Amino acid sequence: MRIGIEFFGGMAAIIAIVIVAGRHLRRPGSPKGPTWHHIVLGWVLLVAAGALYTFPPHDIVLSVLVLVLGVGFLVMGVATLGGGNFGYFGALAGGLAAVPFVMTPTPVALSQVGTTITCHVRGYHGHPVYEFTADCPNGHSYDFTKHGSHDFPGGNVPVIVDKHGVLQPEFVGEENVTADLVGGILCLLVAAGIIAAAAVHNRRLHGDVRHVVKPGFSSGP
Incomplete structure (x- = not known):
């Protein structure tokens, strides 16, 4: 019950934060705007989420909440930087970037010190x-x-x-360390490539990018 309250309460807070912080989302991107602040903050939050999950007390609820918030800021940053369809591309980048920070550190670290x-x-x-x-x-x-x-x-x-009790234990065969590491690196590279593409697009248009594409299921003007 307590975990459920924490999770849904945290999600409500995240939605409120993203709505307030994303007020620039439907404006043309600009190198002088909040875009890079959002992108950097998104990466920082993803790293923090990975640390919360990997190290004691391994708080999975708080980790997921921070992860979602990090993805939200990353999506906003990429969307306003590239404009147009980069709202969708930003969602892809955020999803790909989120995976390695939580899934990869523990098995890779255990393979070295476990x-x-x-x-x-x-x-x-x-x-x-x-x-x-x-x-x-x-x-x-x-x-x-x-x-x-x-x-x-x-x-x-x-x-x-882990004899020091820092990392969560895993049974042999639970994870394929090589596949996890390679997959994690590929996810990060693709996410970084999308951000770079948004920056190139912005630079090519001198910051005068189209507004973020409005999803077909949304309401209002």
Whole structure:
């Protein structure tokens, strides 16, 4: 209940902030306007969201709220910088940029500093499971809830843990570190490319870009 209140309350605050901050959204972009401030703030918030999720206390609710706010500012910045269809392109850039900051740091960091230990799956009866608790020899138990079913021969599972307790544990096979790293880098490159394209478009038109395209489902003039 408390988490639900925090999440929906936070979303309401984010919507209010984006509406107020986005008052320039339907005006022509300009290098002297708020565009770069919004873009930089968006990146800063995405980094902060990743840190909130990666490091203790691993607050996923606050992380998601900050992530959404960061995407909102990034979209506004790209939209006002490029104008026209860059409102849509900015949404794509924001979505792509958000993924690596939350999904990539933990598995990549664990691959470098983590230690693999063999744990026992509590109450395992030989059937594929989606949720399980791993009891480990370090005296800790870890709950895992992941997409897809998993089989554990002998009821054991190798778990990668950070002996310093900073990173959240993951079981071996949960993530493909190489794919996560490559995918994260590609997402960031595409997002950066969209921002660069918006800047080039703005420069080519000397800042006199068209207003952001109005979505067909919106109301009003």
